Amino acid sequence: xxxxxxxxxxxxxxxxxxxxxxxxxxxxxxxxxxxxxxxxxxxxxxxxxxxxxxxxxxxxxxxxxxxxxxxxxxxxxxxxxxxxxxxxxxxxxxxxxxxxxxxxxxxxxxxxxxxxxxxxxxxxxxxxxxxxxxx
Numbered sequence: 267x268x269x270x271x272x273x274x275x276x277x278x279x280x281x282x283x284x285x286x287x288x289x290x291x292x293x294x295x296x297x298x299x300x301x302x303x304x305x306x307x308x309x310x311x312x313x314x315x316x317x318x319x320x321x322x323x324x325x326x327x328x329x330x331x332x333x334x335x336x337x338x339x340x341x342x343x344x345x346x347x348x349x350x351x352x353x354x355x356x357x358x359x360x361x362x363x364x365x366x367x368x369x370x371x372x373x374x375x376x377x378x379x380x381x382x383x384x385x386x387x388x389x390x391x392x393x394x395x396x397x398x399x400x401x
Contacts, residue, residue, distance in 0.1 A: 272398075273397070287381065288377065295373045296373075310368075315361070325350075
């Protein structure tokens with residue numbers, strides 16, 4: 267098979283396991299179905315979520331500009347990859363805190379932290395293995 271097919275299969279397995287993890291944690295922790303849309307518990311949550319999204323977008327833009335200036339080879343590619351991953355993790359950690367602090371279902375933060383950990387492990391593994399040897 268070609269590299270693109272393996273890449274699609276790898277990402278498909280990652281997404282499938284992610285949704286399986288969401289479902290299993292929901293059953294184990296007796297949580298309702300997770301909303302597909304962003305829900306805010308109060309104005310503080312809304313403000314902090316907006317701030318984290320702006321910071322993450324700024325990180326992504328700066329890493330993109332850095333990549334355009336220096337290229338994706340060597341340590342510059344590593345910096346850009348880590349910046350993208352940190353933006354995602356930063357948002358999820360903020361959401362986990364807000365779920366723990368303000369949610370009616372206080373165990374929802376466990377599901378958010380587990381998903382953030384799963385994404386972090388996938389990003390780290392794909393970084394260390396060069397996306398499982400596909401790149």
